[in-house]
Amino acid sequence: MDSILQLAAANLLSPPVLFFILGFLGSVAGSQLTLPEAMAKTLSIYLMLAIGFKGGVALSQEGFTTALLLALLAGTVLSALIPLIAFFILRLISDLPRYELAAVAAHYGSISIVTFVAATQAARAIGLMPEGFMVAVAAAMETPAILVALYLARSSAERQGASEADKGSLMHEVFLNSSVVVLMGAFVIGALTGEEGMQAVDGFINVPFTGILCLFLLDMGAVAGRGMAQARGVLTWRLVAFGLIMPFIGAAVAIPFAVVAGLSAGGAALLLTLSASASYIAVPAAMRLALPEARPSIYLSLSLGVTFPMNLTIGIPSYAAIAQAVVGG
């Protein structure tokens, strides 16, 4: 318990999280704080590039191991399994229509890359060194949840007579959304160029990373604050409770997978965080195409206004402490 509290305190008092809280509170208080959309996009691409590259460089030192394959498999299975659990729980606690339950479930099965970036930074800050290949695991966990959710919703795309080209384009856009392309592309470049490559771009990838993460999280805090303000009007207390508790259920489900895959404490902390996080960029866009009747005000408010801030402040240190307790290190 002490270690959870220590980790939580260290996480809460780190500059990126404090800037997130500043943005969040400022937005809740009514500040008009916002970064221009193009800048927020640039910062997000930078973060994906840096974290992907670092993961690739780490992989070049670790080499290809069985753990890599097991972790990829674990991530894919978790991404397909968690929406089923989320769907079942939502059915018990809410009277939302089936397609809306499926849309919310997809968000919880998929992942938030920003939460992953913040968790990687937090894990390194407390001396846990996650495996580099966790970047690839993150990318692998983006899409299976969407496919499962479409199955759960009984493919409303078919009901609306969407053409084959439309369905193909949905999967194409999900697989090739910009965060996955940059993350995986930088991961491959990092793996190919290794330590030499890192030396060449160290001043760009490592030195400004935390500062840029602070700036990005300041904006994300403001966005999350607005999401929470919206959540007040549209979410029942049961849904809010779901948004707070479901991440811990996802993380708990991931524990045996982390152990079987043989991950280090750092890798396990990231797998738990990925399983706990909820998408608010890639999946909402996919749901607007695949399940347009489902209201973004429900799923976006829940993932962005409730789950994301909880994960960033309390969730990440909890998952790291659980990973340390289970895996050791």
Add this chain to the structure above:
Amino acid sequence: METHAKKQMTIICEVPVVGRMTRALDRVGVTGYTVFNAHAGKGSAGSWDEDRMIGDTGRMVMIVSVMSAEHAEQATDEIYKVIDPQMGIVTVGDVFVLRPERF
């Protein structure tokens, strides 16, 4: 100078469905369209501002296409199938162009 009557279709829709809209216009065979970024607005789902959003969900664009009356009729049917479950509006109006062979 002589002008020629054509139809102008204006579609305001969410960014994630732009591909479906433009593919529908392509299927009909219209000769061109232009997609404009919309910065902010208000509709039945509330007001929005692109700088205050994250991701493409809820972000809107405007697609403008000038076409013949025959194409406009077919395009209306095709676009309706796409926009029916989505947010957005579609209007068709009369316009006059200088170079009719382009449409």
